[in-house]
Amino acid sequence: MPTTTWNRHHVLSLADFTTAEYDTVLQTAASFQEVLSRRTKKVPTLQGQVVANLFFESSTRTRSSFEIAAKRLSADTLNFAAATSSMTKGETILDTAKTYLAMGTDIMVIRHREAGVPNAIAAEMDRLGVRVSVLNAGDGQHEHPSQALLDLFTISTLIDPANPRLKLLKGKKIAIVGDILHSRVARSNIWSLIATGAQVHLAAPPTLLPKLFAEYFSEESGDRSQESLVISPSSPSPQLFLHWQLEPALQDADFVMTLRLQKERMTAHLLPSLREYHQLFGITRAKLQLCKPNVKVLHPGPVNRGVEISSDLMDDPEFSLIQSQVTSGVAVRMALLYLLGSGKA
């Protein structure tokens, strides 16, 4: 493990992550990636600690990833799924969290459909003066930090497998395409990509990317042209670009991050049809011609094949990083659990 100072008790948002923290996560994850290629893919680091997956909103994919990460650190795991639970009847979420605290949980991994729930639980833990850590595994449309960190790890290890670090992405052009308005993944990704010094280009239909969205990341007003909006979060460079067409975002892009389109949006009249969406914003081999020759495509999964991305492109290892993202997810979550938990054991 890299020697490092890590003073964060909780991982709730990437909005205030420092460069040193990003690099610590990336380098710790790289160490675990190496462990995972060994004959025995397990380390005793968190033996005797309890990781509770408190999933008030169901998610098999993220929960399995955290569960396998915890088990490979030799932690014991508890799974709480609100959907099938009798626990929450009449009880507040804070009371549920405090019950798991009192049972001896060391790290709580929390997903909830409401933004801010992990923060509220973390604040309560701090108020009580206990050492339990809270890890946001997705809250409403707010943030999904471990997903953005695994995206960062996937990209940076592609550039330098031995030494992934934030500044490898400096100057890269990265497109984020799809339902940005409702995506917690997009919000966390934007924070981390801005931190790298990359040029971040968002592309979506106007209903899924309102102009006001940019103000979440910067109070400065940008250059409001008709088709694109350019804002500078903290300095003239890096910059965040908003587009309501796909092409300017893809032009010379190094990486294209696609977002999951929740089909429920259709019923809310935010989209004309899935076919039209795919025609305008779906990523295909043809559209990738606009990008740099060695462009790579990411998607947080699960993918609606033929909607966000064409089926053949998704399966093409020359372009698709989707499987790497899943593998990176385990290493990054091991890193986060390790960094949060190693001080406690």
Next chain:
Amino acid sequence: MPTTTWNRHHVLSLADFTTAEYDTVLQTAASFQEVLSRRTKKVPTLQGQVVANLFFESSTRTRSSFEIAAKRLSADTLNFAAATSSMTKGETILDTAKTYLAMGTDIMVIRHREAGVPNAIAAEMDRLGVRVSVLNAGDGQHEHPSQALLDLFTISTLIDPANPRLKLLKGKKIAIVGDILHSRVARSNIWSLIATGAQVHLAAPPTLLPKLFAEYFSEESGDRSQESLVISPSSPSPQLFLHWQLEPALQDADFVMTLRLQKERMTAHLLPSLREYHQLFGITRAKLQLCKPNVKVLHPGPVNRGVEISSDLMDDPEFSLIQSQVTSGVAVRMALLYLLGSGKA
């Protein structure tokens, strides 16, 4: 671990628990409470044994507590949840239990909405001459022994942390307030508190505490005044008191045990309204003025804040033992699994 003789194969009810058995559980739990404060909160005691949580009625809280207790003893755990299971279709409960027996289960932790199911399974295991143990984790309105034992442990370690034992409660006045009629927790608590030599005062509206209830614990007829009923289960002292008002139960009480009010009761016309219930039987800081100055309040959880107990009182560590109860639960369940399982490994 304390040296002890423990000959019980199953824990189904506290009705016939002996003083020696209570004290063995309390002292074994105290040993585990100490283990839980160590750096490595895990002991290899039950390695290679299987604890199956057979929850025919769903309960996240109790199931998680047993699961964490089993894992801290290094047992393997299997979770069976009837709600999401295809197993029981057409199959009898005894057949389900025998299937888990045949798979190599060493201890079965059983919850069922019908009273007597754990007893029936235990009887079948004994008839088959197998060494598997059955632990009642709540059956209908019958009993919930591990909950009453953790309440006992919470109270007795408060009085003497180093040496919890039954007789520490002798002469204490303990009020049990709420839906006593439907509460398996209350039934188990009454058995254990009578065994301590405490004065046990039950308080509830008449619909939730029928006079006949007392006959469950004593065949002697008591002093039937208009507002209270006093019966002596086995000797002139200790005694069990029934009240249909809160105040006489709280008067000079050392401990107040509140019970969960299941809101479904409302539909059965057993209660006028939750607000009126709270006004008459809800525990508040003001009502605690009647009790001893250092009175403590317990609740098995999950709590309906503002119904059984006022929200601020629940969170006040000066009065509330609710979080301690959850922590005690893990230690007590480790003790029970250890006592049932240690002869088998």
Next chain:
Amino acid sequence: MPTTTWNRHHVLSLADFTTAEYDTVLQTAASFQEVLSRRTKKVPTLQGQVVANLFFESSTRTRSSFEIAAKRLSADTLNFAAATSSMTKGETILDTAKTYLAMGTDIMVIRHREAGVPNAIAAEMDRLGVRVSVLNAGDGQHEHPSQALLDLFTISTLIDPANPRLKLLKGKKIAIVGDILHSRVARSNIWSLIATGAQVHLAAPPTLLPKLFAEYFSEESGDRSQESLVISPSSPSPQLFLHWQLEPALQDADFVMTLRLQKERMTAHLLPSLREYHQLFGITRAKLQLCKPNVKVLHPGPVNRGVEISSDLMDDPEFSLIQSQVTSGVAVRMALLYLLGSGKA
């Protein structure tokens, strides 16, 4: 463990199992059966490996058996239950499997209501050139290999506990009774029993055993008498017999395998009534008089008592092997996981 060459990467069907493979499974399972009788019922064989139970169709019984088998080999387990999962929305089954692959799964245990899903996933894994193994835990009406192997193990260890092997069943008469048409268990059993050289007699009402069924196992046309059909799958002996009455199948039988009757069949008008079914094809003590004196009865469970088999017969250890089958299931599944996984660790 027996020294052996085992080159199979997946266990999908018994149709092409060789005698050497059957005997390797039987002897490896016998070794684990011995381990399970030891003080510590756990071996470190698969430590650091991940066994993912991907149950797209729910099954508590088979899933628990695989889970306990994996844990006794010290593997980490992940449970995926499609019924309670949000994972599959919009995602293909292959994508779900590839996600678990990317998370580092070593062995996938797969159940699906559609025949062929495990094969499709295995083919995809091979195409990708990865070392992950696929184990079919029941696919549609196709096969359920581990169930047939545990039946084989149960019977052969009964004949020679120390040295179970295929040829112990040679010449035995084995009846398979019940809903053969819809039973994946029957299909796998027929393959394995034909391989032993046993005489396999199928008995069912015509709606549950069409004449065409035989063509699945042999292209040769058989001797089509009115009441029975005899076909020779590969040589004049062994033979597969089809009966539309119970009696000729039971006559002098050494073993009677009953199949679960899914009550849903009633609504499809395939059966007149459960009572009539029991009268004609239910196994009772009286009907067993036709069999050899020391005949034994098997059932894959869960049993509809009083339908496929009379309740008293099911509980009679002189005749019923039902509990042994469950125990054998853990040993056989340990053997399969060991054989598939030991090359990987």
